[in-house]
Amino acid sequence: MKPYVIGIDMGGTNTVFGIVDARGVVIASSSIKTAKHSNFDDYIDELYTEVMRIVTANDAVDKIHGIGIGAPDANYYTGEITHGVNLPWPSPIPLARAVSEKFGIPCAITNDANAAAIGEMTYGVARGLKDFIMITLGTGVGSGIVVNGSVVYGHDGMAGELGHLTVKRTNGRLCGCGRTGCLEAYCSATGVARTAREFLEIRTEPSLLRNLDIDTITSKDVYDAAIKGDQLAHEIFDYTGTILGEAMADMTVFSSPEAFVLFGGLSKSGDLLMKPLRAAMERSMLKIYKHDGGPKVLLSELKEADAAVLGASALGWEAKEQPAAPAAPAAPAAPAAN
Amino acid sequence: MKPYVIGIDMGGTNTVFGIVDARGVVIASSSIKTAKHSNFDDYIDELYTEVMRIVTANDAVDKIHGIGIGAPDANYYTGEITHGVNLPWPSPIPLARAVSEKFGIPCAITNDANAAAIGEMTYGVARGLKDFIMITLGTGVGSGIVVNGSVVYGHDGMAGELGHLTVKRTNGRLCGCGRTGCLEAYCSATGVARTAREFLEIRTEPSLLRNLDIDTITSKDVYDAAIKGDQLAHEIFDYTGTILGEAMADMTVFSSPEAFVLFGGLSKSGDLLMKPLRAAMERSMLKIYKHDGGPKVLLSELKEADAAVLGASALGWEAKEQPAAPAAPAAPAAPAAN
Numbered sequence: 137m138k139p140y141v142i143g144i145d146m147g148g149t150n151t152v153f154g155i156v157d158a159r160g161v162v163i164a165s166s167s168i169k170t171a172k173h174s175n176f177d178d179y180i181d182e183l184y185t186e187v188m189r190i191v192t193a194n195d196a197v198d199k200i201h202g203i204g205i206g207a208p209d210a211n212y213y214t215g216e217i218t219h220g221v222n223l224p225w226p227s228p229i230p231l232a233r234a235v236s237e238k239f240g241i242p243c244a245i246t247n248d249a250n251a252a253a254i255g256e257m258t259y260g261v262a263r264g265l266k267d268f269i270m271i272t273l274g275t276g277v278g279s280g281i282v283v284n285g286s287v288v289y290g291h292d293g294m295a296g297e298l299g300h301l302t303v304k305r306t307n308g309r310l311c312g313c314g315r316t317g318c319l320e321a322y323c324s325a326t327g328v329a330r331t332a333r334e335f336l337e338i339r340t341e342p343s344l345l346r347n348l349d350i351d352t353i354t355s356k357d358v359y360d361a362a363i364k365g366d367q368l369a370h371e372i373f374d375y376t377g378t379i380l381g382e383a384m385a386d387m388t389v390f391s392s393p394e395a396f397v398l399f400g401g402l403s404k405s406g407d408l409l410m411k412p413l414r415a416a417m418e419r420s421m422l423k424i425y426k427h428d429g430g431p432k433v434l435l436s437e438l439k440e441a442d443a444a445v446l447g448a449s450a451l452g453w454e455a456k457e458q459p460a461a462p463a464a465p466a467a468p469a470a471p472a473a474n
Numbered sequence: 475m476k477p478y479v480i481g482i483d484m485g486g487t488n489t490v491f492g493i494v495d496a497r498g499v500v501i502a503s504s505s506i507k508t509a510k511h512s513n514f515d516d517y518i519d520e521l522y523t524e525v526m527r528i529v530t531a532n533d534a535v536d537k538i539h540g541i542g543i544g545a546p547d548a549n550y551y552t553g554e555i556t557h558g559v560n561l562p563w564p565s566p567i568p569l570a571r572a573v574s575e576k577f578g579i580p581c582a583i584t585n586d587a588n589a590a591a592i593g594e595m596t597y598g599v600a601r602g603l604k605d606f607i608m609i610t611l612g613t614g615v616g617s618g619i620v621v622n623g624s625v626v627y628g629h630d631g632m633a634g635e636l637g638h639l640t641v642k643r644t645n646g647r648l649c650g651c652g653r654t655g656c657l658e659a660y661c662s663a664t665g666v667a668r669t670a671r672e673f674l675e676i677r678t679e680p681s682l683l684r685n686l687d688i689d690t691i692t693s694k695d696v697y698d699a700a701i702k703g704d705q706l707a708h709e710i711f712d713y714t715g716t717i718l719g720e721a722m723a724d725m726t727v728f729s730s731p732e733a734f735v736l737f738g739g740l741s742k743s744g745d746l747l748m749k750p751l752r753a754a755m756e757r758s759m760l761k762i763y764k765h766d767g768g769p770k771v772l773l774s775e776l777k778e779a780d781a782a783v784l785g786a787s788a789l790g791w792e793a794k795e796q797p798a799a800p801a802a803p804a805a806p807a808a809p810a811a812n
Contacts, residue, residue, distance in 0.1 A: 209762075218762075267629035281728065283628075288621050290730025291605035292765070295621075297727040300760050302720070304643065313760055382640070389635040390619065390728050392628025422638050422651055424547075424556075427630070 138201040142187060142241075143449025145248070146170060146207040146231075148222030153187055154442070155196055156449035160259030162442050164190040176225040176234070184238045203235055203243040204451030206251030206444060213293035215245055236455075244455035248272070248444065250287050250296060252436075253280025254454075255447030256397050261437040268395045269387055271298065271380075273402035276312070277320040277327075283391050299324070303383050323380045325401055328355035331372050343368035355402060362408050373408040380409075381416030384433075388425050399436035399443065476539040480525060480579075481787025483586070484508060484545040484569075486560030491525055492780070493534055494787035498597025500780050502528040514563040514572070522576045541573055541581040542789030544589030544782060551631035553583055574793075582793035586610070586782065588625050588634060590774075591618025592792075593785030594735050599775040606733045607725055609636065609718075611740035614650070615658040615665075621729050637662070641721050661718045663739055666693035669710050681706035693740060700746050711746040718747075719754025722771075726763050737774035737781065 140163065144153040147170060154165030168186050173179035191197055210217050215232025223229065236243035246254070253270035256262035262270070262282070270280040277299030281288040288295045299320035300313055308317020309330065321327050332353050336345055344361040345353060345368060362369035384396055402409060414433060421430050438446055478501065482491040485508060492503030506524050511517035529535055548555050553570030561567065574581035584592070591608035594600035600608070604623040610616040615637030619626040626633045637658035638651055646655020647668065659665050670691050674683060682699040683691060683706060700707035722734055740747060752771060759768050776784055 265629075267633075283621055283626050283633075284624065286622065288729055290621075291603075291732035292730055292763075294762050295605075295728065295730035297760060297762070300727045302724050302758070305641070305720070306644075315758065315760065382643070386640050387728075389638045390633065390725075391626050392630055392633035394629035420640070420653065422635060422653065424632050424635070425630075 138199050140196050140199050141201050141449045141452030141455075142191075142203040143445040143447070143452060144183075144187075144203065144205040144235075145251075145444035145448050146205055146210075148208075151183060152445055153183075153190075154445040154449065155190060155194055155200075156446060156452075158453075160255075160438075160446055160450075162445060163196070164194050165442075165445060166190050171224055174224055176229060179225075180234050180238050183235070187239075200239075200241050200452075202452035202455030203239060203241050204251065204254075204448045204453075204455060205231060205235065205243065205245040206248045206448035206451070207231065207245060208247060210245040210247050211293040212244065212246040212250070212287070212289050215243075217245075218294075242455035244451045246287070246289075246451055247278070247280075247296075248447070249278030250280040250289075251447035251451055252278075252399055252438075252443065253282055253287060253397070253447075254450040255438060255443065256399075256436060257282060257285075258450035258453065259438065259446055260397075261434045262395065262397050265394050267391060268393045268397055269298070269384075269391065270397045270399065271384075273324060273398060273400035275325055277324045281391060282393075288391075298383075298387060301383055301386065303379050319379070319383050323376055323383070323402070325355040328358055328372060328376055328402065329353050331375055332358050332369075335368055335372055335375075339368065341368060345369060359405055359408070362405075370408065373405060374412040376402075377409045377412030378416040381413040381418075382420045384413070384431075385417050385420035385422070388431055389422055392425060393431050395432040395434050397434045397436055399438075403435055476537050478534050478537050479539050479787045479790030479793075480529075480541040481783040481785070481790060482521075482525075482541065482543040482573075483589075483782035483786050484543055484548075486546075489521060490783055491521075491528075492783040492787065493528060493532055493538075494784060494790075496791075498593075498776075498784055498788075500783060501534070502532050503780075503783060504528050509562055512562055514567060517563075518572050518576050521573070525577075538577075538579050538790075540790035540793030541577060541579050542589065542592075542786040542791075542793060543569060543573065543581065543583040544586045544786035544789070545569065545583060546585060548583040548585050549631035550582065550584045550588070550625070550627050553581075555583075556632075580790075580793035582789045584625070584627075584789055585616070585618075585634075586785070587616030588618040588627075589785035589789055590616075590737055590781065591620055591625060591735070591785075592788040593776060593781065594737075594774060595620060595623075596788035596791065597776065597784055598735075599772045600733065600735050603732050605729060606731045606735055607636070607722075607729065608735045608737065609722075611662060611736060611738035613663055615662045619729060620731075626729075636721075636725060639721055639724065641717050657717070657721050661714055661721070661740070663693040666696055666710060666714055666740065667691050669713055670696050670707075673706055673710055673713075677706065679706060683707060697743055697746070700743075708746065711743060712750040714740075715747045715750030716754040719751040719756075720758045722751070722755050722769075723758035723760070726769055727760055730763060731769050733770040733772050735772045735774055737776075741773055 152167040155163040216228040266285040272278040279298035304317035309321035311318035311321040344366045490505040493501040554566040608618040617636035642655035647659035649656035649659040682704045
């Protein structure tokens with residue numbers, strides 16, 4: 137078995153990548169600008185050059201087992217980015233095939249939250265867990281569901297969008313997906329900011345948050361105010377944690393996970409979020425799941441700076457061969473994958 | 475491979491069993507009274523005698539591959555009935571071990587809805603599907619979730635209780651589980667009867683249902699009235715189908731199933747239920763799942779009389795050896811990074 141994998145975290149602005157060993161140590165990392173290339177092949181060329189630069193510098197040529205890529209809307213089954221809304225190239229983007237052909241190394245791709253789940257299972261707090269749900273609390277709410285040791289991809293590779301569970305059926309907030317009442321509209325960083333704006337408009341009591349421009353208020357502002365003892369800010373966290381805890385109780389009836397793993401900025405809010413979250417989860421949990429204290433709520437142990445690359449790299453260990461191009465003529469023989 | 479399995483459907487009142495072949499034909503069947511025996515060992519003795527009677531009569535001795543049992547609250551991992559609330563014996567009941575020891579044949583058990591899902595996958599409308607969700611609409615609402623060809627059991631064997639997804643967060647109906655707003659409180663046969671009572675009390679228009687005793691009204695009464703063109707009865711089905719369709723759209727974000735399979739009395743209500751259900755599901759479905767028309771909604775093809783035995787029997791094909799006496803679910807192996 138070759139000792140390293142490459143993890144690539146591909147975003148609309150930057151593509152960050154690193155060489156990772158089996159214990160989850162990032163040996164070396166670097167990045168390129170995703171948006172710089174109007175042509176996808178040029179992007180792949182630069183990615184190859186820059187990745188191989190650190191591979192060569194670290195004496196890792198011929199020591200790479202596989203390449204894993206985390207990217208928004210990346211489909212594990214097809215190896216394609218189905219709708220690359222923030223990317224400058226026409227969709228679907230045949231990412232896994234392009235990378236594995238260029239590098240001559242097996243490549244697998246999945247969306248960021250699934251990559252995070254695999255990262256936690258391989259290197260992080262979910263080591264040894266076969267059934268858990270990863271929830272990423274960022275600009276949106278993402279999820280990666282692991283059942284019996286495998287990520288749930290669904291029949292089309294699109295499973296695990298728990299940020300779009302409906303948590304308010306009547307008068308729910310409009311979500312970015314076009315529907316209303318989604319978890320993401322309440323429990324993401326932007327959801328917390330929306331709650332702040334709502335509370336400030338509806339209510340009249342004084343609050344440190346009233347010193348800020350209401351239109352640009354962020355979840356960080358709410359956190360800072362709460363830490364200073366601001367009552368309204370505390371109530372915003374109570375509201376957020378309660379909705380998330382109730383939703384997590386509902387998620388439990390699906391796959392009865394041993395644990396939830398939370399990741400992302402909001403998950404670092406400590407008791408501000410966790411106290412109402414745990415209370416709501418306990419209150420809403422179906423009795424049969426309460427044995428042994430119910431599903432655990434764990435916080436990611438991966439360093440924020442490395443987490444996306446680590447998560448993606450973990451997929452590299454399971455990368456096998458490039459997915460066949462859908463109904464395309466036979467690809468020229470790629471260099472032997474090993 | 476031996477050519478037959480035994481399927482046993484164990485209820486609080488009756489235990490029905492049959493010999494089933496690989497195509498899903500019930501070769502012979504019979505039943506005993508569950509509640510007759512105050513002693514569990516006596517029950518197992520009679521079950522053995524009566525099952526072996528039909529096995530012998532059908533020249534099937536030494537031709538039984540395995541025994542599958544569907545029973546409420548049966549845990550696939552432990553082989554036990556955890557809380558046998560309708561059974562006369564102390565819980566947990568070591569059912570799989572007792573049966574496999576008595577018969578000298580491998581036995582596996584699971585709850586009724588999981589058994590139904592395996593039955594549909596083995597003999598029914600879900601043949602060839604690797605990702606689907608079975609929903610049983612009976613006195614309660616049960617579910618069996620299949621991901622990548624396997625039933626989702628969760629870390630403790632208790633996964634797949636979609637009847638207890640919360641569909642009303644405020645002023646939800648009290649559910650049998652002690653929580654409020656569960657799907658089961660609306661979309662089971664008893665849920666439909668509750669809706670009928672609510673509608674009859676709140677509203678004033680005439681209805682055929684007003685000729686009935688409001689306290690004993692059933693979902694069958696509502697169906698009969700709707701078939702006769704009763705407007706209020708139609709609206710009761712609209713209400714039920716809408717809630718179920720919205721819940722199914724939410725379930726989709728979890729496992730992105732290729733299909734839902736509906737089973738049970740209510741699922742035979744035809745367009746009365748299916749029209750509002752499909753409309754709500756389409757309206758509430760996250761866009762990324764709408765390709766190819768979205769998840770299919772299929773109706774069970776198994777004959778009602780045979781379905782429970784067939785479902786249980788399908789588990790007999792995968793029965794291996796008796797589970798060890800009360801043990802925690804197997805500790806997961808630490809995922810080597812390969």
